[in-house]
Amino acid sequence: MKNFRFFLILLFLPSMLVGCVETNILDKLGLVTLVGYDVGTEEKMATTSAIREVNPEFQSNVEVITTENETSKGNRMKTNRKLSKKVVVGQMRVILFGEELAKDDIQHYIDAHLENESVSNSVYLAVVEGEMTELLEYEYKNIDDIGQHIYRLLEQNIKQENMISATLHETGHDLYTAGEDIFMPIIKKEEEVVELSGIALFKNSKMVSKIPPEDTFYVKLIAERFKTGTFETILQKEDIPDNLMKNTPNEIPIAFDTIHSKRELKLVNPNTPEFDLKVKIKSRITEIYPDVNLGDPKTVAILQKAISKNLSREISRVIAYSQSVDSDIFAFGEKFRSSVRGSNLTKEKWHELYKDMKVNVEVDFVILRSGVFE
Amino acid sequence: MINPIKISPKEMINAYLLFFVIHSMQIGVGIHGFQRIVYQDARHDAWISVLLAGLATHIVAFCMIKTLEVYGSNDLYGIQQDVYGKWIGNFLNAIYILYCFVAFFAVLRNYIEVIQAWIFPGISTWFLSITLLLIVIYAFTGGLRVMVGVSFFSVVFALWILPIIIFPIKYGTVESLFPMLEANISSLLKGAHSMTFTIIGFEILNVIYPYIKDKKNASKYTHLALLATTFVYVSLMLVSISYYSEGNLLKTIWATLTLFSFISFPFIERFEFVAVVFWMLIILPNLCLYLWAAYRGTTRLVKVSGTKFVWIFSLFIFIGTLLVQTRIQINTINNQLGKMAFYIVFVYPIFLYMMTILKKKLTSQKEQKDEEL
Numbered sequence: 001m002k003n004f005r006f007f008l009i010l011l012f013l014p015s016m017l018v019g020c021v022e023t024n025i026l027d028k029l030g031l032v033t034l035v036g037y038d039v040g041t042e043e044k045m046a047t048t049s050a051i052r053e054v055n056p057e058f059q060s061n062v063e064v065i066t067t068e069n070e071t072s073k074g075n076r077m078k079t080n081r082k083l084s085k086k087v088v089v090g091q092m093r094v095i096l097f098g099e100e101l102a103k104d105d106i107q108h109y110i111d112a113h114l115e116n117e118s119v120s121n122s123v124y125l126a127v128v129e130g131e132m133t134e135l136l137e138y139e140y141k142n143i144d145d146i147g148q149h150i151y152r153l154l155e156q157n158i159k160q161e162n163m164i165s166a167t168l169h170e171t172g173h174d175l176y177t178a179g180e181d182i183f184m185p186i187i188k189k190e191e192e193v194v195e196l197s198g199i200a201l202f203k204n205s206k207m208v209s210k211i212p213p214e215d216t217f218y219v220k221l222i223a224e225r226f227k228t229g230t231f232e233t234i235l236q237k238e239d240i241p242d243n244l245m246k247n248t249p250n251e252i253p254i255a256f257d258t259i260h261s262k263r264e265l266k267l268v269n270p271n272t273p274e275f276d277l278k279v280k281i282k283s284r285i286t287e288i289y290p291d292v293n294l295g296d297p298k299t300v301a302i303l304q305k306a307i308s309k310n311l312s313r314e315i316s317r318v319i320a321y322s323q324s325v326d327s328d329i330f331a332f333g334e335k336f337r338s339s340v341r342g343s344n345l346t347k348e349k350w351h352e353l354y355k356d357m358k359v360n361v362e363v364d365f366v367i368l369r370s371g372v373f374e
Numbered sequence: 375m376i377n378p379i380k381i382s383p384k385e386m387i388n389a390y391l392l393f394f395v396i397h398s399m400q401i402g403v404g405i406h407g408f409q410r411i412v413y414q415d416a417r418h419d420a421w422i423s424v425l426l427a428g429l430a431t432h433i434v435a436f437c438m439i440k441t442l443e444v445y446g447s448n449d450l451y452g453i454q455q456d457v458y459g460k461w462i463g464n465f466l467n468a469i470y471i472l473y474c475f476v477a478f479f480a481v482l483r484n485y486i487e488v489i490q491a492w493i494f495p496g497i498s499t500w501f502l503s504i505t506l507l508l509i510v511i512y513a514f515t516g517g518l519r520v521m522v523g524v525s526f527f528s529v530v531f532a533l534w535i536l537p538i539i540i541f542p543i544k545y546g547t548v549e550s551l552f553p554m555l556e557a558n559i560s561s562l563l564k565g566a567h568s569m570t571f572t573i574i575g576f577e578i579l580n581v582i583y584p585y586i587k588d589k590k591n592a593s594k595y596t597h598l599a600l601l602a603t604t605f606v607y608v609s610l611m612l613v614s615i616s617y618y619s620e621g622n623l624l625k626t627i628w629a630t631l632t633l634f635s636f637i638s639f640p641f642i643e644r645f646e647f648v649a650v651v652f653w654m655l656i657i658l659p660n661l662c663l664y665l666w667a668a669y670r671g672t673t674r675l676v677k678v679s680g681t682k683f684v685w686i687f688s689l690f691i692f693i694g695t696l697l698v699q700t701r702i703q704i705n706t707i708n709n710q711l712g713k714m715a716f717y718i719v720f721v722y723p724i725f726l727y728m729m730t731i732l733k734k735k736l737t738s739q740k741e742q743k744d745e746e747l
Binding site: 010011114170173175176177337338 | 549636643
């Protein structure tokens with residue numbers, strides 16, 4: 001019993017030392033919610049960060065501070081010198097890259113964040129079109145907290161599958177996969193709003209091109225990252241068979257909700273290499289102009305064929321474009337590596353093969369139903 | 375057959391508890407970052423290496439139990455004294471005690487390193503090591519049954535961690551696992567060899583065996599425990615390979631913890647912080663039982679009381695933690711321990727088994743001759 005009491009006291013003694021560990025009190029912290037990197041004018045790296053300062057008495061305010069230094073940690077120290085509160089990055093949600101920097105090389109930045117244990121792997125990455133400081137430091141009429149706003153903008157669109165997702169983990173994963181290139185959403189300031197203006201395509205860790213946001217649907221469909229969502233396409237004259245309706249118009253805009261989609265990718269010839277891409281989409285037509293009689297099974301069959309044809313052409317176009325800029329964002333290379341034994345694929349090797357890659361696209365589009373009014 | 379251990383039934387444990395003891399001993403600090411080390415050799419076939427390592431533990435455990443069964447109620451220390459004689463036997467016992475010491479030290483230091491790297495970069499090593507050592511001393515003075523109780527709770531309370539790895543599967547790609555069996559046999563075996571540091575711990579069987587009440591069930595529960603461990607490691611490896619990409623995994627030091635860092639709940643933002651802190655419960659049986667194994671050996675060499683031994687042992691460990699400061703030093707110790715453990719845990723028991731059979735045959739022949747004369 002005496003022994004027991006001795007140990008009990010001894011065990012409780014260290015608990016007195018709890019206060020000795022560095023504490024983080026919310027009132028005394030500046031929480032970085034967003035950080036933007038760009039090429040500096042004088043020094044190597046320009047950093048703009050949105051810092052939220054929680055204040056128990058007043059409304060919490062957001063400060064946007066730009067500094068220049070050689071490293072990101074050096075920038076953090078410089079930011080610290082301008083603030084009355086300690087800067088911490090544990091609540092960081094978004095990392096932005098200036099277009100100029102993205103075109104140069106972002107490998108170092110991704111590595112640095114993967115290495116930092118206080119940065120969560122689920123932060124969103126994006127590229128900024130235009131001036132970084134202008135986007136972040138501008139006083140918007142309807143936006144209080146620019147950091148939070150951009151985070152919500154990205155999160156909402158990614159969850160709704162309107163935009164491709166590039167979290168730190170996903171980007172780190174793709175960057176270190178031999179047969180895959182990375183991509184990120186592009187953000188742009190349009191007068192008083194911030195909008196998603198496209199997708200940045202990278203070759204290795206350099207941005208090489210961009211595609212419009214309307215193509216997100218195709219990119220996600222090819223890369224098998226699409227599940228459900230709304231999409232719009234325009235049937236061109238060549239897609240529309242004459243027997244669909246009288247007085248066929250030149251274009252038929254059409255909007256549909258995808259209920260279910262499935263992608264199958266098969267390597268048919270490893271020498272070229274040649275892939276068979278089969279996409280199955282089950283959907284609900286939500287809007288079509290001019291009105292087509294969707295009650296008639298014959299018309300529906302014709303329409304399904306026309307949409308399939310249109311989609312497969314669009315998919316081929318997006319693939320051909322990314323081939324022309326040498327950026328494999330669809331992970332065809334990963335499929336190649338996993339199907340060919342002993343390929344020892346490297347990024348360089350795959351980029352050589354990727355240029356001459358052939359993809360046979362086949363789309364199977366099924367209209368399940370239209371709305372409640374025919 | 376000399377030195378059989380006589381233990382009163384009050385001190386004995388049921389055989390089914392062996393499952394918890396062995397399973398909790400095998401899972402410790404190695405699990406945090408074994409993926410990278412195995413992946414270096416076997417690439418995306420690393421899970422096959424893990425499977426092979428698991429198979430090896432079954433074979434070795436089989437030999438261990440067979441050796442122990444020959445002696446009925448004795449531990450490794452007694453068997454070595456009997457097989458090799460007093461001098462060589464005691465020399466080998468001393469090596470085994472040293473091995474337990476180093477293993478204890480490696481577990482403690484690695485865990486402290488993880489705390490320092492993930493949560494408190496500023497906290498000093500001595501503080502953490504004293505705190506942990508005190509808990510271990512406390513458990514040790516409670517006796518074997520308390521330590522077995524710790525292992526039991528460590529396994530039961532940690533059961534919820536395994537289903538957590540379902541979260542990262544969402545971000546995994548099955549393609550990362552293909553083409554299967556691309557690595558050749560030698561790199562697969564090399565990968566399995568790298569598993570040594572992670573998968574050891576079941577050698578506690580050598581020391582705890584005489585304390586088991588129903589010895590005929592020991593083999594069943596040992597193999598069940600090994601199977602459970604192999605299952606945990608293989609599933610973690612599979613998830614890691616599909617979640618990380620090639621270059622990514624090679625650069626991630628504690629892949630399991632980084633795996634957790636993606637998980638966030640509304641009430642807790644960063645799940646790995648919970649995991650790191652919770653891990654203390656998982657390494658506690660490792661520490662306690664290595665300490666206990668070293669004590670059992672020491673009593674065979676010198677007369678020493680439990681309390682005295684535990685304070686001296688802890689003092690040496692404490693001094694050790696002060697000396698080893700950098701990541702490079704820790705990695706060197708891990709590598710050396712892995713090398714040492716490969717021979718002590720995997721190769722030696724098979725050799726010892728052959729020696730005991732030889733010895734048994736010779737003695738029985740001698741007895742027969744004596745009878746004839």
